[in-house]
Amino acid sequence: MNEAAILMNRIAGDLARAGDRILRAELGISYSRVLVLLALDLDGPASQQDLARWLGSTAPAVTGLLGELSAAGYVQVSADPDNRRRNRVDLTGEGQRIIRAARALLDRSFDELLRKADVDGAVLVTALSRIAATIQKAGD
Known part of the structure; x- marks a missing residue:
């Protein structure tokens, strides 16, 4: 395996x-739960299957996270008006x-980490975006 990939x-x-440490200490929520909320914040309402794909997870794992997020009042899970066999998740x-x-x-x-490491965030985002696009293209 390539050293950069490792x-x-x-x-x-x-x-x-x-x-996870920061979020649990400051807000009482885990990083994995915040990722679900982030997906909804960035892309809007989604199905459980779409969230699983976005997170690189399984539908059953997402179902468990959504149950907890719904109980906490962070998301609302309802029947998708366009497809009653699917659920729609909203922030x-x-x-x-x-x-x-x-x-x-x-x-x-993260900004503090980049500052301490003396890394230009814009350059890093450009490089990572190109890598992500190449991976996405290879998977299509």
């Missing part, structure tokens, strides 16, 4: 663990509030 995988895991007002707070915390933390 490093990116390790960094992704380290970022997820750091994000609630409380879900919008918590995702804004989570994004602000994580953004500050």
